[in-house]
Amino acid sequence: MNEITSLERRPDGGPGPIRRTALHDTLVSHLRDMIIEGDLSPGTRLHEGQLGEQLGVSRTPLREAIKYLASEGLVELVPSRGAIVKRFSAKDVHDMLTVLRTLEELAGKLACEAASDAGIAEVRALHDEMVARYKAGDRLQYYKLNQQIHSAIAQLAANAALADMHAILQTRLKRIRFIGHEGPEKWAAAVAEHEEMIVALEARDKARLSEVLGRHLMNAWERVRAAV
Amino acid sequence: MNEITSLERRPDGGPGPIRRTALHDTLVSHLRDMIIEGDLSPGTRLHEGQLGEQLGVSRTPLREAIKYLASEGLVELVPSRGAIVKRFSAKDVHDMLTVLRTLEELAGKLACEAASDAGIAEVRALHDEMVARYKAGDRLQYYKLNQQIHSAIAQLAANAALADMHAILQTRLKRIRFIGHEGPEKWAAAVAEHEEMIVALEARDKARLSEVLGRHLMNAWERVRAAV
DNA sequence: CTTTTGTATTCTGTATGCAGCATTTTCTGT
DNA sequence: ACAGAAAATGCTGCATACAGAATACAAAAG
Numbered sequence: 099m100n101e102i103t104s105l106e107r108r109p110d111g112g113p114g115p116i117r118r119t120a121l122h123d124t125l126v127s128h129l130r131d132m133i134i135e136g137d138l139s140p141g142t143r144l145h146e147g148q149l150g151e152q153l154g155v156s157r158t159p160l161r162e163a164i165k166y167l168a169s170e171g172l173v174e175l176v177p178s179r180g181a182i183v184k185r186f187s188a189k190d191v192h193d194m195l196t197v198l199r200t201l202e203e204l205a206g207k208l209a210c211e212a213a214s215d216a217g218i219a220e221v222r223a224l225h226d227e228m229v230a231r232y233k234a235g236d237r238l239q240y241y242k243l244n245q246q247i248h249s250a251i252a253q254l255a256a257n258a259a260l261a262d263m264h265a266i267l268q269t270r271l272k273r274i275r276f277i278g279h280e281g282p283e284k285w286a287a288a289v290a291e292h293e294e295m296i297v298a299l300e301a302r303d304k305a306r307l308s309e310v311l312g313r314h315l316m317n318a319w320e321r322v323r324a325a326v
Numbered sequence: 327m328n329e330i331t332s333l334e335r336r337p338d339g340g341p342g343p344i345r346r347t348a349l350h351d352t353l354v355s356h357l358r359d360m361i362i363e364g365d366l367s368p369g370t371r372l373h374e375g376q377l378g379e380q381l382g383v384s385r386t387p388l389r390e391a392i393k394y395l396a397s398e399g400l401v402e403l404v405p406s407r408g409a410i411v412k413r414f415s416a417k418d419v420h421d422m423l424t425v426l427r428t429l430e431e432l433a434g435k436l437a438c439e440a441a442s443d444a445g446i447a448e449v450r451a452l453h454d455e456m457v458a459r460y461k462a463g464d465r466l467q468y469y470k471l472n473q474q475i476h477s478a479i480a481q482l483a484a485n486a487a488l489a490d491m492h493a494i495l496q497t498r499l500k501r502i503r504f505i506g507h508e509g510p511e512k513w514a515a516a517v518a519e520h521e522e523m524i525v526a527l528e529a530r531d532k533a534r535l536s537e538v539l540g541r542h543l544m545n546a547w548e549r550v551r552a553a554v
Numbered sequence: 555c556t557t558t559t560g561t562a563t564t565c566t567g568t569a570t571g572c573a574g575c576a577t578t579t580t581c582t583g584t
Numbered sequence: 585a586c587a588g589a590a591a592a593t594g595c596t597g598c599a600t601a602c603a604g605a606a607t608a609c610a611a612a613a614g
Contacts, residue, residue: 169397
């Protein structure tokens with residue numbers, strides 16, 4: 099992941115409209131990925147000139163993207179010295195997981211009431227796919243589906259504010275979880291918890307789903323604490 | 327609040343360094359205030375040229391500030407058409423209060439464990455001042471102290487992520503609460519709840535503080551729903 | 555040899571200019 | 585007079601240019 103990452107843009111100024119999405123959004127998610135995947139490690143200064151050249155973008159939109167990420171809490175703005183990738187201490191991670199736990203417990207309760215059958219079925223599909231990836235030992239895809247499932251549950255709650263807060267915390271934690279490699283037995287336990295979650299969701303059992311989600315996130319701390 | 331608001335900057339280029347804080351931060355909080363206080367009402371387009379001229383700032387830093395606020399959820403970016411002040415439906419407000427309630431319940435519990443005596447004393451001082459403002463019928467100062475108290479409790483929890491999420495939601499809700507003018511009896515009830523809160527906090531009674539905070543925010547919906 | 559000060563370079567912060575897209579106005583044909 | 589098309593206007597999106605701050609380096613003094 100350490101080679102120079104560049105945004106796909108027409109190198110020549112050809113007329114064909116390649117990029118459909120606004121540059122701002124592209125840049126934001128690209129930088130996010132670079133931070134999450136460790137291309138830009140914590141403490142690294144985001145060099146506007148150099149970074150802009152790497153990505154083939156001028157400083158202006160880059161600066162705007164950085165400000166956006168600063169508001170999200172992924173980077174920190176130091177006056178007159180630009181931006182650096184935010185560093186999270188072990189306590190920070192623990193704190194984030196504490197809040198995330200509370201949010202997901204709430205999401206679980208609300209989802210049981212508000213979710214459509216179709217929505218639940220989609221989560222089940224994600225879950226089955228995740229289990230398949232687990233059995234195949236495909237950690238990366240497992241990890242991504244895992245995140246998607248948690249996001250999906252947060253969305254089933256049909257509460258935009260909740261989904262927003264959840265997304266922010268999950269993004270901040272992605273980098274940590276991305277590097278956290280738990281052993282086989284802990285991994286199996288995590289999958290088992292997920293299985294419980296899905297069952298509770300399909301039964302629309304508020305109390306149970308909420309309890310499992312809470313337990314799952316408490317255990318998540320045990321799984322990642324070594325990596326922090 | 328509707329006259330042209332301009333940032334204080336040396337009109338002449340005099341050598342004396344007037345503005346201590348970075349322009350970015352100034353702009354962000356200034357725009358926030360304009361939105362919260364209704365200078366920029368929901369749905370209003372943020373006109374870069376015009377707004378920049380009003381504030382005496384060029385478009386570049388203004389755009390950066392707008393992107394920052396977009397990430398905070400106060401404004402919405404529409405591709406090729408700039409930014410508009412975000413509109414919140416009644417359901418949105420209700421949803422935000424639901425999440426805020428959960429967060430404050432958590433904050434209450436954590437604060438009882440983590441807060442220093444000095445920290446609690448500060449909140450008590452804010453509370454006493456607020457009650458004085460209430461008795462004086464000074465709604466604006468009452469309102470501001472009220473917000474400060476909730477923020478202070480969120481901070482006593484000594485959990486940065488929690489404080490962050492709380493701050494975001496509180497900011498989004500400020501505009502609503504700012505216009506919500508409840509009647510005398512509801513106002514009195516709110517003050518009574520605050521009194522309970524302080525007592526529970528000073529006693530470090532987790533369960534009780536959490537319960538009061540939850541009730542307080544449930545009632546908050548009743549108080550503002552008419553204004554939405 | 556260490557410390558301090560002056561200087562040069564590099565990077566951020568802000569302004570301005572130009573091109574493209576949306577919208578509105580105007581013109582033309584019926 | 586009205587509908588549709590074409591031009592014109594105004595704004596955003598991005599790039600570039602300039603000014604000021606911070607750091608690094610070097611030279612000089614203790």
